[in-house]
Amino acid sequence: MAAPNSTTFSHLSFVLVGIPGLEPWHSWISIPFSLMYTAAVLGNCGLLLLITTQSRLHEPMFIFLSMLAVADLLISTCTVPSTLAIFWFGPKAISFSACLTQVFFVHFLFVAESAVLLAMGFDRYVAVCDPLRYTTVLTNEKIGKIATAIVVRSFCIIVPQVFMIKRLPFCASNVIQHSYCEHIAVARLACADISLNIWYGFAVPIVTLMLDVVFIAVSYVLILRAVFKLPTKDARHKPLSTCGSHVCIILLFYIPAFFTFLAHRFGPNIPKHIHILLADLYVVVPPMLNPILYGMKTKQLQKQIGYLLSLKWKWC
Numbered sequence: 001m002a003a004p005n006s007t008t009f010s011h012l013s014f015v016l017v018g019i020p021g022l023e024p025w026h027s028w029i030s031i032p033f034s035l036m037y038t039a040a041v042l043g044n045c046g047l048l049l050l051i052t053t054q055s056r057l058h059e060p061m062f063i064f065l066s067m068l069a070v071a072d073l074l075i076s077t078c079t080v081p082s083t084l085a086i087f088w089f090g091p092k093a094i095s096f097s098a099c100l101t102q103v104f105f106v107h108f109l110f111v112a113e114s115a116v117l118l119a120m121g122f123d124r125y126v127a128v129c130d131p132l133r134y135t136t137v138l139t140n141e142k143i144g145k146i147a148t149a150i151v152v153r154s155f156c157i158i159v160p161q162v163f164m165i166k167r168l169p170f171c172a173s174n175v176i177q178h179s180y181c182e183h184i185a186v187a188r189l190a191c192a193d194i195s196l197n198i199w200y201g202f203a204v205p206i207v208t209l210m211l212d213v214v215f216i217a218v219s220y221v222l223i224l225r226a227v228f229k230l231p232t233k234d235a236r237h238k239p240l241s242t243c244g245s246h247v248c249i250i251l252l253f254y255i256p257a258f259f260t261f262l263a264h265r266f267g268p269n270i271p272k273h274i275h276i277l278l279a280d281l282y283v284v285v286p287p288m289l290n291p292i293l294y295g296m297k298t299k300q301l302q303k304q305i306g307y308l309l310s311l312k313w314k315w316c
Contacts, residue, residue, distance in 0.1 A: 013095050013174065014186070018086040019280065020177045021273040029277075030087035036284045037080045043291035044069040060138040061127070064120045065294060067147060068249070071116060072287035075109040078102060079283045083179040091175075099181040104162050106283075107183060110257070111208055112154040117253060118212045119146050120246055125219040128239045129226045157204055164197050177272060179280050205261050213254060220247070248293045252286045 018026055051057045051066045079102070086092050094102070126137050161183050168190035178185040187197040223243060230236045260279055 013093050014099050014181070014189075015091050015093050015175045016082070016086055016179060016181070017091045017175060017177060018083070018179050019273050019276045021271070022277070026087040030084055033080065033087065033280070033284060034084055036288045037076060037084070040072065040076050040284060040287040044073045044287060047291045047294070048073075060123050060134075060143055061120070063143055064116060064123055067116045067150075068113065068120070068290060071109050071113040072290055075106065075113065076284050076287045078105045078109070079180045079280075083280055086179055094181065099176075099186060100162050100165060102181040103165065103183050103186060104158055106180065107161060107204075108154045108158045111157055111204070112150055113253065114209050114212045115150040115153060117246075117250055118215055119150065121216040121219040121250075124239075124243050124246055125223055128223045128243070153208075157208060160200065161197070161204075164200060168192055168194065168197075178276055180283075182279070205258075209254070209257065216250060245294045249286075249290050252289060252293070256282050256286075 017023075019029070022029065047069045048066055051062045051069075082092065082094075082102075123138060126134050130137070165183065165186055168187060169192050170189055171191040173189055176185050176189065183201050184197065187194045187201075220243070223239070227236050227239050256278065260275070260282055
């Protein structure tokens with residue numbers, strides 16, 4: 001289906017076209033996307049169900065992991081179904097208010113997930129470097145305060161972006177060359193100076209993500225220093241194995257995030273369809289892989305899954 005005429009504009013709505021240049025392939029692209037989204041939903045829901053129902057997993061590490069699972073579920077669910085609708089049925093109209101709502105949640109969840117990864121890094125730091133105080137440092141009350149701080153920080157950072165878009169006049173095209181509403185993609189349609197949007201959109205990742213990465217890196221330097229002071233190889237194996245899953249998730253989140261961010265702002269030579277395809281993959285691949293990575297590398301989860309499977313087999 002051809003994209004709507006970009007010269008026809010109503011300030012009450014926008015049109016999302018999917019991946020520009022790959023329209024003939026949308027139906028084929030939808031197959032792996034729908035499979036990945038299904039795996040992400042099943043994996044994260046299964047992980048949440050396991051953590052919620054198994055009292056042995058009611059520990060700070062798994063509480064933070066459940067926060068990550070919730071963020072993954074939300075960020076994929078607020079983008080992938082609408083993207084699949086475009087792949088299956090063609091360009092999709094979205095109201096201005098719905099577009100702003102999607103902008104808010106996409107960026108809010110992105111910043112929140114970064115903060116959750118930082119909290120998980122702090123959890124691993126306390127567990128390895130100060131294990132005797134682990135239960136007193138990370139009480140349920142303090143975890144609740146951390147969760148509240150994550151929500152408040154993300155909200156305060158992202159709300160200005162919504163108002164920056166809302167203040168812009170749109171007098172030309174209403175066609176967004178993207179699969180979902182994203183801050184800069186929407187702002188570029190304005191017939192006004194968007195320097196403030198660009199610089200604020202640049203400052204948010206620098207101030208938040210870079211600080212989070214720095215603090216996570218510091219925590220892991222301290223963790224590695226503590227681990228390699230342990231006397232035996234077996235003593236080092238358990239903390240390294242537990243931290244390994246967290247490191248994989250960190251890399252899976254931040255490497256494509258920074259690549260997408262830099263390509264969007266400083267990579268005009270990158271084909272548009274490549275950039276949009278990567279942005280679409282970014283909201284579905286990490287949510288799909290995170291439960292698998294933790295399931296493969298965390299022995300406590302493996303034991304609980306094995307325990308549940310043995311009970312099921314026994315009753316059958």
